[in-house]
Amino acid sequence: MTMAAGPARGLRRAILGSTGLWLVAFTLTPFLIVLAISLTGPRLGTPPFTPLFDWGEGFWPRFNGTLGNYVTVASDPLYVAAFVSSVRIAATSALITLLIAYPMAYAIARARESVRLPLLMLVILPFWTSFLIRTYAWTGLLNSNGLINTLLIKLGLISQPLTLLHTEFAVHLGIVYSYLPFMVLPIYAVLERLDWTLLEAAQDLGARPFAAFRRVTLPLSLPGVVAGWLLVFIPALGEFIIPDLLGGSDTLMLGHVLWTEFFSNHDWPLASALAVVLLVMVLVPSVLAYRVLRRAEVTS
Amino acid sequence: MTAADRPGNDAPPAIRIEGVTKSFGGVPAVDGVSLDIARGEFFCLVGASGSGKTTLLRLIAGFEAPDRGRILIDGEDMMGKPPYARPVNMMFQSYALFPHLSVADNVAFGLEEERRPRAEIRDRVAAALDLFDMGGFAARKPHQLSGGQRQRVALARALVKKPKILLLDEPLAALDKKLRERAQLELVALRERVGITFVMVTHDQEEAMSMATRIALMRDGALCQVGAPRDLYDRPQSRFAADFFGAANLFEGRLTASATGARVECREAQATLAVSGGDHQGGDVSVMVRPEQIAVSRENPGQANVLAGPLANIVFLGNSYVCHVALESGKAVQARLSPVDMARLGPLAAGDRVYLSWPPAAARVLTS
Numbered sequence: 068m069t070m071a072a073g074p075a076r077g078l079r080r081a082i083l084g085s086t087g088l089w090l091v092a093f094t095l096t097p098f099l100i101v102l103a104i105s106l107t108g109p110r111l112g113t114p115p116f117t118p119l120f121d122w123g124e125g126f127w128p129r130f131n132g133t134l135g136n137y138v139t140v141a142s143d144p145l146y147v148a149a150f151v152s153s154v155r156i157a158a159t160s161a162l163i164t165l166l167i168a169y170p171m172a173y174a175i176a177r178a179r180e181s182v183r184l185p186l187l188m189l190v191i192l193p194f195w196t197s198f199l200i201r202t203y204a205w206t207g208l209l210n211s212n213g214l215i216n217t218l219l220i221k222l223g224l225i226s227q228p229l230t231l232l233h234t235e236f237a238v239h240l241g242i243v244y245s246y247l248p249f250m251v252l253p254i255y256a257v258l259e260r261l262d263w264t265l266l267e268a269a270q271d272l273g274a275r276p277f278a279a280f281r282r283v284t285l286p287l288s289l290p291g292v293v294a295g296w297l298l299v300f301i302p303a304l305g306e307f308i309i310p311d312l313l314g315g316s317d318t319l320m321l322g323h324v325l326w327t328e329f330f331s332n333h334d335w336p337l338a339s340a341l342a343v344v345l346l347v348m349v350l351v352p353s354v355l356a357y358r359v360l361r362r363a364e365v366t367s
Numbered sequence: 368m369t370a371a372d373r374p375g376n377d378a379p380p381a382i383r384i385e386g387v388t389k390s391f392g393g394v395p396a397v398d399g400v401s402l403d404i405a406r407g408e409f410f411c412l413v414g415a416s417g418s419g420k421t422t423l424l425r426l427i428a429g430f431e432a433p434d435r436g437r438i439l440i441d442g443e444d445m446m447g448k449p450p451y452a453r454p455v456n457m458m459f460q461s462y463a464l465f466p467h468l469s470v471a472d473n474v475a476f477g478l479e480e481e482r483r484p485r486a487e488i489r490d491r492v493a494a495a496l497d498l499f500d501m502g503g504f505a506a507r508k509p510h511q512l513s514g515g516q517r518q519r520v521a522l523a524r525a526l527v528k529k530p531k532i533l534l535l536d537e538p539l540a541a542l543d544k545k546l547r548e549r550a551q552l553e554l555v556a557l558r559e560r561v562g563i564t565f566v567m568v569t570h571d572q573e574e575a576m577s578m579a580t581r582i583a584l585m586r587d588g589a590l591c592q593v594g595a596p597r598d599l600y601d602r603p604q605s606r607f608a609a610d611f612f613g614a615a616n617l618f619e620g621r622l623t624a625s626a627t628g629a630r631v632e633c634r635e636a637q638a639t640l641a642v643s644g645g646d647h648q649g650g651d652v653s654v655m656v657r658p659e660q661i662a663v664s665r666e667n668p669g670q671a672n673v674l675a676g677p678l679a680n681i682v683f684l685g686n687s688y689v690c691h692v693a694l695e696s697g698k699a700v701q702a703r704l705s706p707v708d709m710a711r712l713g714p715l716a717a718g719d720r721v722y723l724s725w726p727p728a729a730a731r732v733l734t735s
Contacts, residue, residue, distance in 0.1 A: 267430055268463035270450040272477035272528065282476070286467045 098346070105339035106132035116335045136340035146324065146341065153321040154348070156235065156310075157303035160242035161250075164299050165292065167243065168250035172291075173284075175251075176258035183259075190251050202241055202312050209237055209313070233315035241309035246302065250295035257291030258284075293356045301349050321345055379442030381406045381532055381564040382427060387436035389422055396422040398588035399436070404581075409558050409565045411575040413611070414585035420568045423585070424534050427566065428457045441531060451480070456530040460537040462521040464509040470496070470520050471505035477528040495527040496520075515546050526561060535567040539574065551578055572612050576600065584608055600657075605735045609655045616661070616700050618654040622732065631732070635698045641671040641727040653733040660729035661702035663690055663712060664722045672730070674700065674723045678715060690715075692723055 107116040120128040140146045175186045193201060208214045209231040216228040231237060261284065269279035307322030314320065321341065328338040382404040389397040397419040404410045412420040425431045427438060429450035438445045445453060456477070464473050471492055478488045496502045499519035509517055518538065525533055538554070539547045555578050558565045569575050575582050576596040584591040584599060584607075592599060592608045603609035606617060618640060620633035631640045631654050640654050667673060679691040679699065688709050690702045702723055704712075715721070 262461070262463070264459055264461055264463045265465060267450070268457075268459060268465070269476070270430075271428060271455075271457045272524070273451045273480035274476075275449075275451055278480060283465060 101339045101342050104335055105136055105343050106134070107336045108133060108135065109334045109336050114335070115333050136337050137344070139337060140340050140344055145319075149319045149321050149324045150344070150348070152319045153304055156238060156242070156318075156320060157300050157306070160239050160246075160303050161296055161300040163239065164243045164247055164250045165296060168247055168295060169254055169288075169292070171247075172251045172254035172258055175255055176261070187252075187255065190248050194248065198245060199308060202245065202308055205237070205241055205244070205313055206232055209240075232313065233318075235314065235318050237313035238310050238318055238320070241313045242299070242303045242306060245309065246299040249298035253294040253298065254288060254291040257288045261287055290360050293359050297353060297356050300352065304349060305345055378406065379439065380404055381408070381441060382566070383439040383442075384423075384427075385436050385439070387423075387426060387433045387438060389426060389431055389433050395419075395588050397426065397433075400588075400590055401436075402583060402590060402593065404564060404566060406564055407562060409555065409578060409580045410567070411579035411582045412566065412568045412585060413570065413572055413575040413582055414591075416570060418585040419588035420570075420585045421536060422588075424457075424536055424566065424568045427532070428455055428534050429453050454530055455532040455534055456525040456528055457534040457536065458521050458525045458538050460540055462509075462517050462541070464517060464520060464524070466509055468508075469505065470501060470507050470509070470512070473509065473520060474524045474527050477524065481528070491527055495523040498526075499523045514541055514543075515550070518542060518550065522557070530563065532564045532566060535565060537568055537570070539569075539571075547574075554578060576612065584611060602731065603655065603733065606653050606655070606733050609653075609731070609733060614658050614701060614703075616656045616658060617733075618656075618698075620652060620654060622650055622652045628727070629732070635696050636674055636694060637696055638672075638674060640730060642730045642732050643727045650734070655731045655733055656725050656729055658689065658701045658703035659687075661700070661723050661725050663692075663702050663704060663708070664724070665712065665719075667722050668724050670724060671727055672725050675720060676700070676723075678717055678719045678721050680717055681715065690721070692721060 103119050104116050107119050109115060110117050117131060119130070119132055121131055123129045171190070175183055175190075178186060206213070210216065211228040211230065211232070213232070215231065216225075219225045220228065265283050265287070266279050269283045270276070274282060305322045305325075306320065307326055310318050310320040310323050311326075314323070325338050325341045325345070328334045328341065380403040382402075384400055384402040384404075387397055387400050388395060400419075400423060412423060414420045422431060426433055427440075427445075429445065429448060429452075432447075440454060465476065468476070474492045474495055475488050478491060483491075492505075493502065496505055499522060501516065501519055501523060504512065504516060504520075509520065512520065518541070522538075535554075539550050542550055551574060554565070554567075567575075567578070576599075579596055581593065581595055582599055583593045586607055591611075592604050594602075599608060600612045603612065603615075609615040609617065618631070618633045618636050620631035620635070620640065622629060622631050622642075624630075629642045631642060631652060633640050633654065642654060662668070667675070674692075674694060676692045676694045679693045682689040682691070687706070688704045690704060692700050692702065694700060700723055709715075
């Protein structure tokens with residue numbers, strides 16, 4: 068390091084420093100607070116949890132922490148079921164999103180250059196309306212006397228309205244609908260940069276179109292698939308609004324359970340423990356995905 | 368001439384192109400091309416960019432379908448046959464190596480698509496890599512190789528399937544000059560060893576002349592002239608061909624035949640030029656003389672075809688000198704001299720009056 072780059076280095080430091088400060092202030096500190104609360108016990112009063120440290124007679128404060136909340140989370144069938152069904156719903160929705168988004172991204176990437184941007188705009192268009200309103204609008208469509216049921220009955224396809232709203236189906240639908248652009252965009256970004264002569268080379272070497280896709284396009288677009296998967300799976304795992312508005316009483320998802328513990332039962336410590344476990348569950352696939360992306364980046 | 372050029376071969380040509388036309392958005396890229404390429408040839412398609420040479424190669428490979436006409440490979444009509452069903456393999460200008468696969472997996476790709484037994488694939492991949500001295504790099508990824516190594520992997524990948532025809536799209540364009548010269552020799556030697564037909568696209572006329580058994584010069588989607596390298600250089604049929612292959616002095620004039628032989632009245636040179644051969648029609652023609660055919664002297668040599676003028680400049684090229692002489696009409700003529708001839712002339716300076724001359728047989732009459 069030399070002193071010559073003084074001003075530039077100062078600016079660099081300021082930018083990196085402010086990023087670090089932001090992360091410490093709004094990510095690390097809140098997380099540590101949640102982590103601390105998760106180690107306490109519930110009580111009536113303000114704040115609604117027991118203090119983590121006791122200032123007793125000795126010089127050092129007494130540590131009152133307990134892992135009891137984590138034991139509860141791990142052993143209570145309700146929470147275990149909530150975790151399992153959250154992962155299941157998030158994973159299947161992300162898979163359905165992928166199956167719809169990949170052909171869309173592929174078609175846009177292979178479209179004429181002049182229509183690519185308009186097509187991408189159409190994908191992003193729903194974002195111009197509030198997420199809450201868009202999700203709420205689905206209740207009007209899925210109701211037993213909503214648009215879809217009315218139409219199907221008028222057409223004579225069904226005689227009784229179908230139960231669409233407040234089902235797991237509706238939750239999947241809501242997640243796929245809301246998060247589709249997050250899957251389309253990263254896959255498109257990868258496919259758009261793909262060297263299509265590689266596909267010609269594959270065909271020249273005897274690969275039929277589908278084999279060329281499977282052996283060349285798909286592996287090379289994997290970074291986009293992983294990025295899109297994370298962008299859908301992670302928020303879907305802790306999703307609250309969609310299961311709350313579209314899900315039924317039997318749709319158990321973590322976001323909702325957490326909300327109930329926090330606001331209805333006022334059990335802050337347990338809610339915090341749930342939040343910490345959720346965070347760890349999100350971190351594991353993220354780290355794995357990061358490794359996949361790193362490896363893919365080295366080769367391309 | 369190679370054996371393949373001789374007429375009377377019973378076997379069908381390796382490639383027969385019959386009246387092929389291909390347009391993109393109404394603009395013809397290849398326009399009514401008919402061409403036979405014999406088995407075992409090293410055939411070069413040359414032309415400026417946009418001349419249709421790459422499109423013609425892609426038509427043979429099957430990446431494009433002709434609008435009109437047809438292409439036969441070994442006598443078999445390729446109409447409607449996709450690239451993966453044709454007995455040809457292509458080496459791409461960018462090499463198009465799969466970045467996510469190792470060198471060995473890249474080479475094995477085509478054999479795996481043929482569903483060959485595992486052991487056979489392993490042996491043939493190893494043999495193909497050894498052929499190009501790449502055996503030690505089997506586990507590397509393409510991005511870990513140098514440009515020359517990538518080129519050899521691309522060749523190994525295209526040849527491992529034992530195609531009847533290898534198509535090469537500017538195979539040497541990505542290499543630096545020194546490496547390119549060596550790779551040219553290697554490619555020619557390779558073709559002799561594997562014995563299959565090579566069809567190469569290049570924009571570099573020197574590369575084409577040094578490597579090809581036959582060359583097709585393309586212009587605006589059509590064939591301009593087809594022949595052996597010497598034919599195209601010594602007997603170009605058009606001004607375009609004369610200019611494309613090497614440097615050429617061109618004199619516009621009017622051809623008249625007389626009892627003593629054909630002559631061209633040339634206003635540009637303010638002279639009457641004698642040309643050999645009697646089968647010329649009268650009319651407007653160009654006379655082409657290669658710079659190396661022109662002799663330079665201080666005294667008038669007193670023969671046919673003598674032009675005089677002051678020396679404009681001398682360009683030293685290492686193995687030769689190029690003298691630019693300005694005629695009275697303003698027309699510039701260049702003559703190429705060897706260092707020996709230059710020494711014989713003695714010291715020359717710009718402005719010295721010199722005489723240029725050439726034998727009638729060295730001139731070529733071009734009618735188009």
